[in-house]
Amino acid sequence: MATVEHCLFCFDTLASHLAGRKPKTLAQVQESWATYIKTIEANVPEPEDKTPRLSKRHPALQRLATTSSTSSSASSASGVSSSSSSTVSLSQPGSGTDTPATSVSSLSVAEYPLFVTWNTISAHEGRTLRGCIGTFEPQELEEGLATYALTSALHDTRFEPITARELPSLEVAVTLLTDFEDAADAMDWEIGKHGLRISFYYHGRRYGATYLPDVASEQGWTKEETVVSLMRKAGWMGRRDRWRDVELKVVRYQGKKESLEYAEYKEWRDWVDKQETK
Structure with missing residues (x-):
């Protein structure tokens, strides 16, 4: 550590x-x-x-x-380490x-x-x-x-x-x-324990961003709010209520x-x- x-x-x-x-x-x-x-x-x-x-x-x-x-x-x-x-x-x-x-x-x-x-x-x-x-x-x-x-x-x-x-x-x-691991989906992680690293394609362009493990808990975000915020950070400008339509690759880490x-x-x-x- x-x-x-x-x-x-x-x-x-x-x-x-x-x-x-x-x-x-x-x-x-x-x-x-x-x-x-x-x-x-x-x-x-x-x-x-x-x-x-x-x-x-x-x-x-x-x-x-x-x-x-x-x-x-x-x-x-x-x-649990x-x-x-x-x-x-x-x-x-x-x-x-x-x-x-x-x-x-x-x-x-x-x-x-x-x-x-x-x-x-x-x-x-x-x-x-x-x-x-x-x-x-x-x-x-x-x-x-x-x-x-x-x-x-x-x-x-x-x-x-x-x-x-x-x-x-x-x-x-x-x-x-x-402890890098491929997450099963965008919700397969724990607030306060995992950082997230996402990548995805949208309209032919590749996007990617990361949040360290303390971000979600310190901001008081839910998992969904964290993922959407991370997508926005990557540059995604789609409709917030359609974020699940985007195929995300998610790596969680500690x-x-x-x-x-x-x-x-x-x-x-x-x-x-x-x-x-x-």
Whole structure:
């Protein structure tokens, strides 16, 4: 699944690019994050009410506590392993929707299809999409994350390129895609669990689009509303009540997502810089 370190790496890739400096490697990010967490935990006083330290006071430690709790719940389950912020743009429009579904078993442990999403967070408007581009082709994580962190920030044609002054208002989300399956029909998927990738022909023209797994649940859509919206996103302009007349090819998939706001990235990066000057 996507991790905090993946998000930190994306932020550092973008921030370093905008500042004209060399970013940390993914291995460096992972190593420093582990040390950073230990340092924070060691310096957080034990709460007077004896609540476990990991659940108190610091966002990074709260994140770890939540992740640990989620992992425990998942491991005890019986074999069962977000919004406009996840409305995506493919890196090669028109190049992927008819590609056979990728079997997760065929992927290297270090390779995943992936998407990187940038959101702007404000007190007045909440979370709004700022850029999202990814690929359904398996990527080696360091190369793929670095590529799409910049591509989604700087080359999403729906938006102007992100600038350095915007960094403090940003959130990044990384979604690693798994479990690709051909759906039996347009309703053969679960809201909140599956992303959808559709392709179809209409009046001799091919269309295709995708929504990540969190879109339908965050928008509060039904399955039908999701499918129709996705067809509209692909460019279909037919009558809404006739969407079932269109023969859709539907691939469902799952996505393991993690997100991080700039403030948490900046605190980690300041700590890293301080360690390097000692």
